[in-house]
Amino acid sequence: MKKEELLVAALKNGTVIDHIPSELVFKLIDLLGLQNEKSSVTIGYNLESEKIGRKGIIKVADRFFSDEEISRLSVTAPNVVLNIIHDYEVVEKKTVVIPDELHGIVRCPNPKCISNNEPMSSFFHVINKEQRLLKCHYCEKELNV
Amino acid sequence: MHSLVTIADLGKEKILSLLASAARFEAMPNRKTLDGRVVATLFFEPSTRTRLSFETAANRLGARVIGFSDAATSSSSKGESLKDTIMMVSNYADIIVMRHHLEGAARYASEVSPVPIINAGDGANQHPSQTMLDLYSIMKTQGTLDGLDICLVGDLKYGRTVHSLIMAMRHFHPRFHFVAPTELAMPNEYKLYCREHGIDFTEHTEFDETLINAADIIYMTRVQRERFTDLMEYERVKNVYVLRADMLRHTRPNLRILHPLPRVGEIAYDVDDCPQAYYFQQAKNGLFVRQALICDCLEIEG
Numbered sequence A: 001m002k003k004e005e006l007l008v009a010a011l012k013n014g015t016v017i018d019h020i021p022s023e024l025v026f027k028l029i030d031l032l033g034l035q036n037e038k039s040s041v042t043i044g045y046n047l048e049s050e051k052i053g054r055k056g057i058i059k060v061a062d063r064f065f066s067d068e069e070i071s072r073l074s075v076t077a078p079n080v081v082l083n084i085i086h087d088y089e090v091v092e093k094k095t096v097v098i099p100d101e102l103h104g105i106v107r108c109p110n111p112k113c114i115s116n117n118e119p120m121s122s123f124f125h126v127i128n129k130e131q132r133l134l135k136c137h138y139c140e141k142e143l144n145v
Numbered sequence B: 001m002h003s004l005v006t007i008a009d010l011g012k013e014k015i016l017s018l019l020a021s022a023a024r025f026e027a028m029p030n031r032k033t034l035d036g037r038v039v040a041t042l043f044f045e046p047s048t049r050t051r052l053s054f055e056t057a058a059n060r061l062g063a064r065v066i067g068f069s070d071a072a073t074s075s076s077s078k079g080e081s082l083k084d085t086i087m088m089v090s091n092y093a094d095i096i097v098m099r100h101h102l103e104g105a106a107r108y109a110s111e112v113s114p115v116p117i118i119n120a121g122d123g124a125n126q127h128p129s130q131t132m133l134d135l136y137s138i139m140k141t142q143g144t145l146d147g148l149d150i151c152l153v154g155d156l157k158y159g160r161t162v163h164s165l166i167m168a169m170r171h172f173h174p175r176f177h178f179v180a181p182t183e184l185a186m187p188n189e190y191k192l193y194c195r196e197h198g199i200d201f202t203e204h205t206e207f208d209e210t211l212i213n214a215a216d217i218i219y220m221t222r223v224q225r226e227r228f229t230d231l232m233e234y235e236r237v238k239n240v241y242v243l244r245a246d247m248l249r250h251t252r253p254n255l256r257i258l259h260p261l262p263r264v265g266e267i268a269y270d271v272d273d274c275p276q277a278y279y280f281q282q283a284k285n286g287l288f289v290r291q292a293l294i295c296d297c298l299e300i301e302g
């Protein structure tokens, strides 16, 4: 058994976020608010991956992410996979689905947009999921991510 | 009660009912419809023309008006957020008319405000009461909005009024003729919008009498020097897009010339005396349209 498989298998219940581009590991921790996580979190990066060269992995014990939380990853890391672990077994693999709306995830590139000038969250409508085309709810400018 | 942020939120029936309401206000502009109400005009960015039009609309309906005419005299100059200003003013006013230099400001205000917001311009983004008065002027001079030949002339790249007009006219089968220098040509997103909505359009860089003589409406816009990266190009085009009286000898009898005002030279003064000139009445129409919009947002019969 390879070492990283062992890491996955060692989790009794929880979530293993896999296939993270190495440089995005800490960004994902931030997006998911894992700095404040109470249960045990294991972070690995620069692990070898056939798919993406070097990958990162985050294991969180006893924690299952909601669809809303997962959708926060859709701009930064759309290709990560979440393995849901129950009793040491992967019972489900979840992929990231880009939602219809993105709140507080992407910053509007328009410096004259109200969302960059008030204490408020950004808000984008996803107008084309394949082309990853967003439209700012406020200034109506379009953005490709 | 509801806000008015963008013309895109208004359907065909709504546009037509607002225009009918504006016509009733034109027939009888002085009423006590808003007696006892307070209308706030918050102009974080100054615009005397638009502010006076809204304030006159409110006054002629019997409302009291509070507000400020530029951000320097408002609390936002002390660093107060837009939200806080809106929340404070909504304690006093029944409706807020606002103009702001930041794009999306009116949308955001409409989402935090307990009273309706009318967008009187948010940066380069939207200015729906201007579009409504353009539609009213077209309807009034042509007797219909349907099937018209409309020439849009000048700065079609940055001119938000022409972009909004295209969106508002989508219900009425117009034929648009875009006349602009290459640097200020109609952006692709609006040409795409036309194609998606089955709106016919042609594109031109020369503003000549063939176009003028086949038009029902000529909508002139300012060609501003600061829009040009190449000043030589500005010098070349600034005189090409000037409308003079001698260009109006063989027009359709119903042709009317519109301009959002203020003009900076793109309409020669000798046009003012031609029967086709309509830009001053167009501005006056803004009053009746704004009376209709204020009453509609307050859901008061106008």
Ligand SMILES: [Zn+2]
Pocket: A108, A109, A110, A113, A114, A115, A136, A137, A138, A139, A140, A141, B104
């Ligand atoms: Zn924006």
